[in-house]
Amino acid sequence: xxxDIKQLSAHWRTNYRAVQEMSARKWNPEKERIFVxxxxxxxxxxxxxxxxxxxxxEKSGAKKRISSEKNPPxxxxxxxxxxxxxxxxxxxxxxxxxxxxxxxxxxxxxxCFPPKEERxxxxxxIMANYLAGLGIDVIAYTPLLSxxxxxxxxxxxxxxxxxxxxxxxxxxxxxxxxxxxxxxxIFEFKKGFKLGSTTSCRANRFILxxxxxxxxxxxxxxxxxxxxxxxxxxxxxxxxGYQSEKACNLAHFRKEKMQIKKIKKSNPKLMIHLEEAFxxxxxxxxxxxxxxxxNVDSIGMNEVEVRQIASCVLQKRVxxxxxxxxxxxxxxxxxxxxxxxxxxRAHIHYLGFYLAIVxxxxxxxxxKVRDALLYASLAAEARAQKGTLPTRKDIFAxxxxxxxxxxxxxxxxxxxxxxxxxGFLTTGICEMDDHYLIxxxxxxxxxxxxxxxxxxxxxxxxxAGELL
Ligand code: GLC
Numbered sequence: 198x199x200x201d202i203k204q205l206s207a208h209w210r211t212n213y214r215a216v217q218e219m220s221a222r223k224w225n226p227e228k229e230r231i232f233v234x235x236x237x238x239x240x241x242x243x244x245x246x247x248x249x250x251x252x253x254x255e256k257s258g259a260k261k262r263i264s265s266e267k268n269p270p271x272x273x274x275x276x277x278x279x280x281x282x283x284x285x286x287x288x289x290x291x292x293x294x295x296x297x298x299x300x301x302x303x304x305x306x307x308x309c310f311p312p313k314e315e316r317x318x319x320x321x322x323i324m325a326n327y328l329a330g331l332g333i334d335v336i337a338y339t340p341l342l343s344x345x346x347x348x349x350x351x352x353x354x355x356x357x358x359x360x361x362x363x364x365x366x367x368x369x370x371x372x373x374x375x376x377x378x379x380x381x382x383i384f385e386f387k388k389g390f391k392l393g394s395t396t397s398c399r400a401n402r403f404i405l406x407x408x409x410x411x412x413x414x415x416x417x418x419x420x421x422x423x424x425x426x427x428x429x430x431x432x433x434x435x436x437x438g439y440q441s442e443k444a445c446n447l448a449h450f451r452k453e454k455m456q457i458k459k460i461k462k463s464n465p466k467l468m469i470h471l472e473e474a475f476x477x478x479x480x481x482x483x484x485x486x487x488x489x490x491x492n493v494d495s496i497g498m499n500e501v502e503v504r505q506i507a508s509c510v511l512q513k514r515v516x517x518x519x520x521x522x523x524x525x526x527x528x529x530x531x532x533x534x535x536x537x538x539x540x541x542r543a544h545i546h547y548l549g550f551y552l553a554i555v556x557x558x559x560x561x562x563x564x565k566v567r568d569a570l571l572y573a574s575l576a577a578e579a580r581a582q583k584g585t586l587p588t589r590k591d592i593f594a595x596x597x598x599x600x601x602x603x604x605x606x607x608x609x610x611x612x613x614x615x616x617x618x619x620g621f622l623t624t625g626i627c628e629m630d631d632h633y634l635i636x637x638x639x640x641x642x643x644x645x646x647x648x649x650x651x652x653x654x655x656x657x658x659x660x661a662g663e664l665l
Contacts, residue, residue: 205605208623209638210597216571219665220592223332229664230334232431233321233657235414236438237339237346238379238407240318240649243310245287245386253309254280264393271477273297276305279405286403287386288395291501292648294381294404294440294475306382306405316650317349318381320437320472323650324657325369327576327586329353333661336366336431338420339438341411344373357420357427364423381406383649399548402649404475414438415453424456425463432664434460435657437472439489444480450488457492468541470495470660472653473502483509486538495542496534497656503530503545510537524550524607524636525614532632544570546577546655550604552636553659561663563626563633569662570625574639576658577651584646587654597640604638611636 254260259277266281273279273295279302286293297303317326325337329351336355339346347370356372358365382405390397414436420427428434436457442449461469471493476482486509490496498506500522507516507530515533519526527545532554535543544553551570555563575595579587612621617634621627625637645651 201609202602202605205609205622206600206602206638209600209605212623212625212637213571213575213597213600213640216568217575217593217595219568220572220575220589222665224665228432229661230336230431231328231661232336232338232428232434233325233328234338234416234434234436234438235321235340236319236412236441237317237322237325237337237342237350238319238381238412239346239349240316240381240383241307241312242314242316242647242649243306243312243382243384245310245384245390247391249310250283250392254284271295273302273405274299276302278302279306283384283403284392286384286401287390287392287397290397290399290401292401292404292475292499294406295477296406296408303382303405303407310384312382315349318383318650319379320474320653321435322346322349323586323653324435324437324472325354326351327654328657328661330586331589331661336427337369338416340413340415340417341377341379341409342369342372342374343376343378345378347371347373357423359419359423364426375411377409377411379407379409379412385648387644400645400648404649408441412438412441413449414442415449416456421456421459424459428460428464428467431464431467433661434467434469435472435660436469436489436493437474439471439485440474440476440481442481442484444478444484447484450484454488454492457489461492468495468660469493470497470542470656472496472656473498473506475501476505479509482506486510490540491538494540495544495660496538496540497652497660498531498543498545499652500527500545500547503527503534506534510534522547524552524611528552528554528611528634528636532629532634535632542566544656544659546573546639546652546659548603548639549601549641550607550636550638551655551659552634554632554634556632563635564624565663566633567625567635567637569659569665570635570637572662572665573655573658574637577655578640578642580651580654581642581645581647586650595640599640599642601638601641608636608638
């Protein structure tokens with residue numbers, strides 16, 4: 198077994214090296230144009246220390262409630278709500294994002310845990326900057342664009358607008374349209390972070406989100422009229438930010454669905470991807486599934502988001518059948534989700550492995566999809582080590598000495614349990630009934646410098662990497 202793992206690890210290193218060679222090629226901006234929308238904000242990053250957090254909890258006078266909350270509130274209206282959510286996130290070591298309804302609590306959190314830096318945040322903001330940095334032609338749309346927000350974008354990113362009744366794109370840095378900036382506060386903790394009797398089993402973060410008006414994930418009426426022009430020459434679209442909607446706001450959801458259909462109609466060849474997010478309100482997740490996810494081609498999820506969607510579209514017994522976060526469990530759930538929603542492609546990222554499920558009609562060969570997953574892992578690892586957005590150079594130079602053993606073991610276990618072809622162990626590809634199952638072990642850091650935005654780098658690399 199151990200030698201199998203060693204051999205397989207060497208094999209995957211070769212696969213990774215081949216992708217690195219390929220990653221050195223320059224993107225062709227004439228051919229590769231990606232449109233990203235809708236959520237961009239500024240993230241303030243707060244690194245947690247054990248002692249400081251303990252002190253703050255002690256002083257809060259509500260230590261008992263904060264430390265024992267099993268189901269922390271899904272909205273934050275007080276310091277205690279915030280601390281209960283933060284502690285729960287550390288205990289479960291899983292990513293969480295909750296909206297803050299009380300400005301005083303947000304200000305108090307800043308005082309207790311002063312921010313270390315400000316960065317581009319929001320899935321759209323992060324993906325736009327990352328993809329543009331790779332040399333891809335990127336158009337990014339976010340409805341609320343203050344001067345400060347605009348200044349955080351890469352100079353190459355373009356912004357769509359209507360000028361004298363005509364559609365145009367301009368440098369996003371010169372396109373500000375509002376005085377309001379959306380700020381999210383990110384509280385990051387390391388692997389091994391100790392709090393009382395618990396220790397976090399991986400590095401992760403809690404996001405105290407803001408929900409200012411004017412950030413709704415759709416195009417203005419003016420831009421909507423220019424959708425055919427706006428999506429001319431675009432090969433891929435990545436949509437995100439629906440977590441800021443309210444459940445049952447059907448007027449918005451109908452409009453969003455109609456706009457997605459218009460985009461698809463204007464250019465049937467382009468692929469539309471939805472990047473999922475942490476959503477605590479099941480009603481909202483149901484609306485996103487019904488109006489958005491069912492109308493796109495592709496979806497990107499982490500392990501938490503898989504269960505979020507699965508709990509809306511699958512029966513409970515399917516959800517409970519497999520151990521949480523095993524490759525087999527995530528594959529079964531991912532394939533069932535893709536089928537239920539009529540998606541051509543779904544990818545899932547988890548610590549140690551990534552997988553993709555692509556319909557046989559998907560226009561990209563499974564080998565390309567696999568290579569794009571490897572590309573995503575190289576980029577994610579470069580991000581984890583540097584803490585900033587990776588460049589083409591970083592991806593090319595990424596060291597390959599930490600291929601996840603756990604990932605390889607999961608691939609071996611899946612091959613055995615589903616009686617997949619032997620070749621799956623080294624190619625990561627297996628032909629199933631109406632789809633290909635693709636799984637790769639990832640490269641992992643023991644101590645990532647940052648975790649926020651990791652999913653965005655992974656998903657946009659995996660989706661855009663198919664064009665390399
Ligand atoms: C969500 C958060 C944002 C963060 C991003 C990272 O969009 O709202 O603050 O930057 O996730 O993926």
